[in-house]
Amino acid sequence: MKKIEAIIRKTKFEDVKEALLAADIEWFSYYDVRGEGKMRQARIYRGVMYDTSSIERVLMNIVVRDKNVEKTVAAIQHAAQTGEIGDGRIFIIPVDDTIRIRTGERGDIALYNAEQEK
Numbered sequence: 001m002k003k004i005e006a007i008i009r010k011t012k013f014e015d016v017k018e019a020l021l022a023a024d025i026e027w028f029s030y031y032d033v034r035g036e037g038k039m040r041q042a043r044i045y046r047g048v049m050y051d052t053s054s055i056e057r058v059l060m061n062i063v064v065r066d067k068n069v070e071k072t073v074a075a076i077q078h079a080a081q082t083g084e085i086g087d088g089r090i091f092i093i094p095v096d097d098t099i100r101i102r103t104g105e106r107g108d109i110a111l112y113n114a115e116q117e118k
Contacts, residue, residue: 001095002069007033008088014060019079020062023071027111028062049108057088063095065108075098098116 008016013030020028034054064072073090081087100110 001063001065001098003093004060004062004064004069004072004076005091005093006062006076006080006088007035007057007084007090008060008076009082010056012080012082012087016019016060016076017080019075020072023068025064025068025072025075027063028060029060030060033057033059041083045098055086062113063098065111102116 003084006016008114010032021028036054060076062072069092073092076090097106098108098110099106
């Protein structure tokens with residue numbers, strides 16, 4: 001199992017969500033986050049200077065079985081890519097175990113509904 005963390009542009013979130021659903025990745029969590037990037041600049045709007053170096057992004061957390069890692073990464077990358085600086089990052093992290101709280105199931109089986117596989 002792997003945990004995939006993707007930091008993407010807020011404007012691309014809906015595209016990424018649709019791409020994940022089309023790839024049969026139906027469970028993920030996401031958060032609005034702020035971060036610092038390489039671009040440091042200030043903008044002036046109506047005579048007031050605003051610091052725009054703090055970047056608003058969406059952080060997505062997805063845990064998938066090993067067989068679904070590549071299709072998940074491909075869906076995120078394809079949907080989130082604009083070709084410009086600031087498209088984001090994808091991190092792939094090993095997961096030792098997972099436990100479904102309701103049933104106590106452990107491992108891969110806890111990530112999906114076995115009843116739906118029949």
